[in-house]
Amino acid sequence: MLPDLNDRQAILTADPGFAALALAELDQALGAPLSPPPQLAPGIWLASLPVSFGELAEQWRQHPPIFVRHLCPAQVALPRPSAASLAETIRAQFVARLDPSQSFSVQTRLLAETDYKPFDVNSALAALLVAESGAVLDVRQPQQVVSVVVAVAPGRGAPVRTAYLGLSLACHNLSDWAGGVRRFRREAGQISRAEFKLLEALEQFRIELPPRGTALDLGAAPGGWTRVLRQREQYVTAVDPAGLHPSLAPDKGVRHKRLTAEAYLAEGPDSYDLIVNDMRLDARDSARLMVAYAPYLYYPHGAALITLKLPETGRETILDHSFHILRQVYTVAGARQLFHNRSEITVYLKPLRPAAG
Numbered sequence: 572m573l574p575d576l577n578d579r580q581a582i583l584t585a586d587p588g589f590a591a592l593a594l595a596e597l598d599q600a601l602g603a604p605l606s607p608p609p610q611l612a613p614g615i616w617l618a619s620l621p622v623s624f625g626e627l628a629e630q631w632r633q634h635p636p637i638f639v640r641h642l643c644p645a646q647v648a649l650p651r652p653s654a655a656s657l658a659e660t661i662r663a664q665f666v667a668r669l670d671p672s673q674s675f676s677v678q679t680r681l682l683a684e685t686d687y688k689p690f691d692v693n694s695a696l697a698a699l700l701v702a703e704s705g706a707v708l709d710v711r712q713p714q715q716v717v718s719v720v721v722a723v724a725p726g727r728g729a730p731v732r733t734a735y736l737g738l739s740l741a742c743h744n745l746s747d748w749a750g751g752v753r754r755f756r757r758e759a760g761q762i763s764r765a766e767f768k769l770l771e772a773l774e775q776f777r778i779e780l781p782p783r784g785t786a787l788d789l790g791a792a793p794g795g796w797t798r799v800l801r802q803r804e805q806y807v808t809a810v811d812p813a814g815l816h817p818s819l820a821p822d823k824g825v826r827h828k829r830l831t832a833e834a835y836l837a838e839g840p841d842s843y844d845l846i847v848n849d850m851r852l853d854a855r856d857s858a859r860l861m862v863a864y865a866p867y868l869y870y871p872h873g874a875a876l877i878t879l880k881l882p883e884t885g886r887e888t889i890l891d892h893s894f895h896i897l898r899q900v901y902t903v904a905g906a907r908q909l910f911h912n913r914s915e916i917t918v919y920l921k922p923l924r925p926a927a928g
């Protein structure tokens with residue numbers, strides 16, 4: 572018989588700057604305020620839950636939080652982990668629990684000093700699990716994840732380095748990536764770091780762009796999002812009073828409207844398959860502009876992406892107000908504080924059926 576695991580302990584991760592909002596989401600999901608869980612590192616909490624990990628994870632799978640970026644179970648706590656004791660614990664606790672018919676990956680985060688690197692742990696434990704369970708390793712899109720988080724255990728007394736281990740379905744972790752950290756490789760020709768935001772949003776919300784579709788990029792300069800959309804064969808109208816990167820100038824698939832979004836609206840825009848908006852603007856003003864642009868989005872397949880910039884104070888009120896504005900004409904199909912978002916969130920919108928007449 573396999574020994575019981577602690578199924579009421581989880582590790583949550585969020586941007587440290589959004590800690591209060593992330594913990595409020597946990598309270599809301601649990602239906603009661605939890606005393607703030609101890610931190611393993613800034614923005615990483617070890618939470619003892621009043622429900623099972625599976626119950627919380629399933630609730631969040633169906634209604635994902637915005638600010639909690641990653642969730643994983645901490646079913647086993649292994650003090651003073653060495654490479655050998657980690658392997659032994661994985662063999663004893665997880666080999667028989669891994670579903671051999673589903674792919675898996677090992678995701679390691681080291682939040683305390685160790686003499687090994689995440690890659691060493693991932694590859695050693697993955698090799699062991701492949702050999703002993705027969706499950707297939709898939710690092711990019713695993714169906715199951717073995718999470719390993721090494722941190723100094725919270726609490727009084729002498730600090731003890733501890734490994735927290737857990738096995739979960741990847742769809743229960745809120746992200747396919749360890750700690751929700753989704754990195755992309757820098758490319759030659761990249762125009763802005765903002766490109767990563769769009770790449771992450773397209774992946775996170777599983778957005779399929781129509782072949783040779785039309786896209787409107789509001790607040791496009793210097794042109795990173797426009798470049799990403801062009802790579803996906805979209806014809807792009809880039810709206811921004813600022814200039815675009817010279818590398819975009821020869822591209823016949825890019826039309827630069829050197830205007831504000833307000834001025835282009837007054838001009839009478841074309842219709843689009845996709846509208847993206849990364850304008851540096853108050854979130855509520857940006858939301859109002861998206862509402863004004865909704866008639867220029869094809870229905871029903873059209874989609875929109877907007878980043879809502881959140882200042883230091885009054886974030887919840889601003890966010891609630893912005894959602895209220897957007898919901899006049901859109902369904903919020905997704906909203907996340909992505910790894911590449913700084914003081915903002917990314918919202919994925921689908922148009923509501925336009926009013927007749």
Ligand SMILES: C[S@@+](CC[C@H](N)C(=O)[O-])C[C@H]1O[C@@H](n2cnc3c(N)ncnc32)[C@H](O)[C@@H]1O
Binds near residue numbers: 765791830849851
């Ligand atoms: C963060 S940058 C966009 C970066 C872009 N997504 C990229 O990947 O390169 C914000 C842009 O919003 C533009 N902007 C701000 N207010 C605007 C408005 N009312 N209409 C159009 N663009 C606006 C600014 O000129 C600025 O270039």
